[in-house]
Amino acid sequence: MFDIPLNLILGQMVLGVVNGVFYAILSLGLAIIFGLLGVINFAHGVFFMLGAYCAYMLLNLLGLGYWEALILSPLIVGALGIFVEIFLIRFLYKLDHLYGLLLTMGLALLAEGLVRILFGPQGIPYSIPESLRGAYNLGFMFLPVYRAWVVVAGVILCLATWLIIERTPLGAKLRAATDNPQLVQAFGINVPIMLTLTYAAGVALAAFGGVMAAPIISVDPSMGTTIVIVVFAVVVIGGMGSILGSIVTGLGLGVLEGFTKAVFPEAASTVIFVAMAIVLVARPRGLFGKMA
Amino acid sequence: MLEIRDLNAWYGESHVLHGVEMDVPEGKVVSLLGRNGAGKTTTMRTIMGLMAKTSGNLRYNGEELLKLRPDQVARRGIAICPEDRGIFPSLSVIENLMLPPIIAPGGMSLEHIYELFPNLKERRSSRGTQLSGGEQQMLAIARILRTGAKFLLLDEPTEGLAPVIVQQIARTIREIKELGYTVLLVEQNSHFVEGIADTHYLIENGTIVDKIDGADFAKEIARVDKILGL
Numbered sequence: 001m002f003d004i005p006l007n008l009i010l011g012q013m014v015l016g017v018v019n020g021v022f023y024a025i026l027s028l029g030l031a032i033i034f035g036l037l038g039v040i041n042f043a044h045g046v047f048f049m050l051g052a053y054c055a056y057m058l059l060n061l062l063g064l065g066y067w068e069a070l071i072l073s074p075l076i077v078g079a080l081g082i083f084v085e086i087f088l089i090r091f092l093y094k095l096d097h098l099y100g101l102l103l104t105m106g107l108a109l110l111a112e113g114l115v116r117i118l119f120g121p122q123g124i125p126y127s128i129p130e131s132l133r134g135a136y137n138l139g140f141m142f143l144p145v146y147r148a149w150v151v152v153a154g155v156i157l158c159l160a161t162w163l164i165i166e167r168t169p170l171g172a173k174l175r176a177a178t179d180n181p182q183l184v185q186a187f188g189i190n191v192p193i194m195l196t197l198t199y200a201a202g203v204a205l206a207a208f209g210g211v212m213a214a215p216i217i218s219v220d221p222s223m224g225t226t227i228v229i230v231v232f233a234v235v236v237i238g239g240m241g242s243i244l245g246s247i248v249t250g251l252g253l254g255v256l257e258g259f260t261k262a263v264f265p266e267a268a269s270t271v272i273f274v275a276m277a278i279v280l281v282a283r284p285r286g287l288f289g290k291m292a
Numbered sequence: 293m294l295e296i297r298d299l300n301a302w303y304g305e306s307h308v309l310h311g312v313e314m315d316v317p318e319g320k321v322v323s324l325l326g327r328n329g330a331g332k333t334t335t336m337r338t339i340m341g342l343m344a345k346t347s348g349n350l351r352y353n354g355e356e357l358l359k360l361r362p363d364q365v366a367r368r369g370i371a372i373c374p375e376d377r378g379i380f381p382s383l384s385v386i387e388n389l390m391l392p393p394i395i396a397p398g399g400m401s402l403e404h405i406y407e408l409f410p411n412l413k414e415r416r417s418s419r420g421t422q423l424s425g426g427e428q429q430m431l432a433i434a435r436i437l438r439t440g441a442k443f444l445l446l447d448e449p450t451e452g453l454a455p456v457i458v459q460q461i462a463r464t465i466r467e468i469k470e471l472g473y474t475v476l477l478v479e480q481n482s483h484f485v486e487g488i489a490d491t492h493y494l495i496e497n498g499t500i501v502d503k504i505d506g507a508d509f510a511k512e513i514a515r516v517d518k519i520l521g522l
Binding site for chain 2: 180184185186188
């Protein structure tokens with residue numbers, strides 16, 4: 001390990017932050033949805049994938065570029081989320097968590113299969129917008145401008161979500177409904193609509209991540225499933241119930257993965273799961289999880 | 293005016309309210325007394341729309357409430373202060389206080405609430421669950437005074453509290469009444485409701501077994517206590 005150039009380690013860790021941003025955005029949405037709806041949304045990765053495909057279609061059917069897609073794609077996918085919550089997810093609230101996992105997993109397989117039929121199994125191209133091409137020289141590496149943008153925009157998005165939940169009246173309603181939905185409804189708040197919109201917001205976040213990822217990872221039908229497996233490990237490590245926890249854990253594990261890529265590349269794809277196993281043994285409720 | 297007629301409610305298969313009949317006139321304080329498990333809290337929950345299986349009539353100012361969702365009942369001006377106080381642990385005191393939406397004009401201002409409950413002002417940025425039992429009870433009452441709801445359901449507000457705090461809550465209920473609120477007060481403590489309520493109902497096994505006028509309550513209190521098992 002000591003003969004590996006420091007530059008390589010630092011470089012991989014910086015790139016790890018980029019992956020970490022996607023982990024954070026996705027685990028944030030998962031945590032919010034699980035907190036309020038009690039549904040383990042296995043379809044979360046599919047909404048991430050649909051966000052990317054939506055950007056692709058906006059470009060090829062309507063000629064709308066990256067910036068338009070960054071706004072429209074989450075809105076379109078969020079609308080789809082509203083539809084899914086009203087017609088499927090809401091029937092799960094009174095059932096065991098396992099049913100939610102099964103339904104959303106089935107939904108994920110179905111959506112992935114449909115995309116495969118419509119667009120083919122191979123990856124589709126989506127290019128980096130003109131204004132974000134080029135690279136910064138950080139001394140130890142060249143950091144592509146686009147990846148820097150992903151980190152900045154992603155971190156801002158995560159912090160903004162955290163602020164909305166922790167510091168605004170809307171967020172207080174959300175937290176209260178997570179504590180005691182019946183009482184919140186008895187105060188005159190329409191909780192069913194709140195649940196629908198929360199699901200939509202959670203999947204819209206995933207779609208936003210999907211658009212940001214489109215220019216730098218392979219856009220293919222299985223991109224969501226690939227990432228969501230890792231994101232579930234992130235959620236387990238971070239622990240359910242803490243918004244800030246899922247952001248910090250997402251970023252931290254991205255860096256850990258990058259570091260491993262440099263020092264012991266063979267373990268890079270498993271290091272997160274090793275971390276998950278260790279955390280589960282040492283601290284079963286996760287690093288930031290609340291007491292049950 | 294709330295008119296309750298032949299009200300039945302079930303928890304799953306178990307039939308817990310058997311034809312409850314009560315009137316809660318506008319601007320009055322009405323107490324509902326009974327032992328644990330007599331159906332007091334279930335009556336509150338049924339009024340609020342929180343019970344899944346119900347039958348009968350629940351007319352509020354002429355409108356049938358029985359099949360409405362809890363948020364729709366709340367929007368008509370009925371607010372609940374639940375038995376467990378229902379303080380949200382993830383929210384600060386001020387967030388708990390501001391959570392119920394304003395449903396009608398004429399609610400109490402924050403200044404007035406702080407005047408009634410000075411402790412809440414001091415502790416407004418603490419977590420709700422860091423308050424003492426008495427402060428939590430005050431928060432739970434204060435929270436529904438802000439919203440403009442004029443019909444308050446108070447579920448055992450004195451349970452487990454020190455005498456000095458019980459007196460403060462009694463003063464508060466009298467003040468609320470002066471301001472024209474209607475209160476349905478669920479209690480096990482007959483001495484607390486004596487002198488506060490205009491009418492008293494006794495409930496046993498999900499049925500109203502007696503109705504006593506406030507003026508006659510003093511001479512009936514021994515009999516009431518026997519029913520309450522005190």
